[in-house]
Amino acid sequence: MARTLCRIFKGCQSICSLPLMKTRLHPSASVLLRTVCVRRMLTLPLPFSPKARDFSLPNSSWGAEMRQLYEHYNSQCEEEMKGEEKQDWAWKRLPSYNRSLKYATGGVYLSKIIQSKARLFTRNIKEPGAAFEYVLFVSKDEQKCVCIFQAGHLLEGPPGHVHGGAIATMIDTVTGTHASVLSAPVMTANLNINYRRPIPLGSTVLIESSLNKTEGRKVLISCKVTSTDGSKLHTEATALFVAINVSHLLGG
Numbered sequence: 001m002a003r004t005l006c007r008i009f010k011g012c013q014s015i016c017s018l019p020l021m022k023t024r025l026h027p028s029a030s031v032l033l034r035t036v037c038v039r040r041m042l043t044l045p046l047p048f049s050p051k052a053r054d055f056s057l058p059n060s061s062w063g064a065e066m067r068q069l070y071e072h073y074n075s076q077c078e079e080e081m082k083g084e085e086k087q088d089w090a091w092k093r094l095p096s097y098n099r100s101l102k103y104a105t106g107g108v109y110l111s112k113i114i115q116s117k118a119r120l121f122t123r124n125i126k127e128p129g130a131a132f133e134y135v136l137f138v139s140k141d142e143q144k145c146v147c148i149f150q151a152g153h154l155l156e157g158p159p160g161h162v163h164g165g166a167i168a169t170m171i172d173t174v175t176g177t178h179a180s181v182l183s184a185p186v187m188t189a190n191l192n193i194n195y196r197r198p199i200p201l202g203s204t205v206l207i208e209s210s211l212n213k214t215e216g217r218k219v220l221i222s223c224k225v226t227s228t229d230g231s232k233l234h235t236e237a238t239a240l241f242v243a244i245n246v247s248h249l250l251g252g
């Protein structure tokens, strides 16, 4: 059972071609999985709902700083024509859903089996701007990831400032997503955080993640949270992620 689910899950991943996770498969195995998956998808309900909301797109709660930075990175996402030559994008925006297994990876059946009511922690509040408003961009060579984060009023810790756990959540989300893009599905093994300056509630900050090194299944990342002009260092962190097989989540 677990093995079948893994097969469906991996096949769907390669079809979805989203950058969140890469499968390392021999080309012939990849073709086989794709075929298996397409056949299964033809007989099963579609894994993508047209109603799936991409939470990383601008909404009315975004302040001027958040919008400006979004435009800055987003404008570097599209392919450009320079003279006769086509220039590749420098950054890629990563979509973000509240049911990652269902919408981002196409693992609709896995998402039902694990927890049909499960929702991504950072995307489970309906009111725009109330909690975690963020968008992630990954660089072309994938060595860097940048997140524009606007902290809503429900994230209060010390009066008027963002809760340390909410900051840790965002660091884990950004570095974890970055590690998944670089490697495969990963889990956080270690997260070290130094809080340097409090983050005012309602403010927009930049969370930048950089690859330190990869060692087999291990991905080591460093991260800093700064004001949008880079003048204030709010938080810095290092994180270790370990690539897992999906059966790890099924207790296999």
Ligand SMILES: CCCCCCCCCCCCCCCC(=O)SCCNC(=O)CCNC(=O)[C@H](O)C(C)(C)COP(=O)(O)OP(=O)(O)OC[C@H]1O[C@@H](n2cnc3c(N)ncnc32)[C@H](O)[C@@H]1OP(=O)(O)O
Residues within 6 Å of the ligand: 020, 100, 101, 104, 105, 172, 173, 174, 176, 177, 185, 186, 187, 188, 189, 190, 216, 217, 218, 240, 242, 243, 244, 246, 249
């Ligand atoms: C499928 C998902 C779809 C998602 C799609 C969309 C995603 C949407 C974006 C959301 C992004 C959010 C990102 C949040 C990510 C979490 O929050 S994950 C939740 C928190 N983390 C956990 O619960 C993990 C619990 N721990 C574990 O499950 C296991 O300990 C681990 C981490 C998987 C490692 O276990 P293992 O696979 O048996 O590996 P193990 O052999 O013990 O260790 C491998 C290597 O790592 C080293 N290591 C392991 N742990 C440590 C440690 N703590 N310190 C130092 N070294 C360590 C070992 O020494 C070993 O090193 P080498 O000997 O190879 O040099």
